[in-house]
Amino acid sequence: MARTIYEKATRALLADMLVDLGLKPGQVFTTSRAIEWFEQHYPKLQPSSIRAHLVQASTNDRSRLHHSSMNASDDLLFKVDSGLFRLYEPGKDPAPIHELVPGDVAREEEITAAMEDDDEDRGALVGSSEFLLERDLQRYLAENLECIEPGLKLYEADGVRGIEFEAGGGRRIDILAVDRTGAFVVLELKVSKGYDRVVGQLLRYVNWVRQNLAETGQRVRGIIVCRTMSEDLRLACASIPDVDLFEYQLSVTVSRVAALDVHEGRRALGGEQN
Known part of the structure; x- marks a missing residue:
């Protein structure tokens, strides 16, 4: 509880x-x-x-x-x-959103928005080495934060979890976590290539957490995760303390399964009947 x-x-x-x-x-x-x-x-x-x-x-x-x-x-x-x-007015308003199922309108809107987001971020399609949606990357990392560093866990307080965490002005932090030392960690995610403009967004969230959540002296740091880092982004972060860069990789292995010999099964059944 x-x-x-x-x-x-x-x-x-x-x-x-x-x-x-x-x-x-x-x-x-x-x-x-x-x-x-x-x-x-x-x-x-x-x-x-x-x-x-x-x-x-x-x-x-x-x-x-x-x-x-x-x-x-x-x-x-x-x-x-x-x-x-x-x-909320039952019977007048649309039914409450309790889950997203494959193919529903909300899901289709998300996919369309993701593909129309930025020219630089287009191309994260099925069969590529990227997550289809930023939300897929977000969901995976939120459940597997220790793949970034040991002891990293999702922030949670008073029933509020650190996914799409409200940061004022209608803005949301992709993932808000806490490391094993008790420091806040702000994660900014991009499914495709990371560009230097993401630095300003990350620093705004880091300082918002310092101002609104962190105790006096509590460390707040940031992490950017994307498939590939632009040189501009690496240069922009070179002299910024408490900002780390990570690239993700996807790997899928497919193995052929031997087909059943249905004729052999019929012969065996025929033998038992005799």
């Missing part, structure tokens, strides 16, 4: 907030209003945790699938826009 700061889990406190605010169907509230309510009633909770629970409770936000503890009791909200929510 995940550790909770208060006697009630944050998901239950969020439900209490909705009752306390006296929201009516169709009435919209903001992320800021939710954070203000928690600051008044449960000040120990981090704004990042509150944002993550708003996502988890939003029936139409696919990012809720990154929360492994998500269940039907979290079907509380409908996301109207970035930072805007209202109460």
Whole structure:
């Protein structure tokens, strides 16, 4: 069971907030209003945790699938826009997103978006040496962080996991982890070639974690993972402390399986009957 700061889990406190605010169907509230309510009633909770629970409770936000503890009791909200929510209305709103199955509309949208993202990142197709989607790479690494370094594990606090971790302004950290020394580790992922522009994105997240999550003196470092590193990216990171670069490789081995001799089986059956 995940550790909770208060006697009630944050998901239950969020439900209490909705009752306390006296929201009516169709009435919209903001992320800021939710954070203000928690600051008044449960000040120990981090704004990042509150944002993550708003996502988890939003029936139409696919990012809720990154929360492994998500269940039907979290079907509380409908996301109207970035930072805007209202109460979920069963029968009126689309059915809550609980899982993605192969071939569904959401999955097709993800694939289309991935292929249209950047000219430099196109070409990560089936049969190549790359993951098809950044989300596939993200999922694999989140479950196998020790392949990067021993003792590295996914950050988790108050039921919030470090996948697509809310970092303010609608931004999300690909993976937020903790190493064996207790330092925060921010992972930025690219399925294809890594370019120098990713450095600014990583450093923004690293400093956001320093400002919002890290204790005084707690180390925060960054890791960039991609299939190949551009020379510009390597040069850009050459003098930046606490930033490491990793390239991934995929390997698939296929072995032929001997075919069954169905005629031999018929002969054996015929012999038994005689």
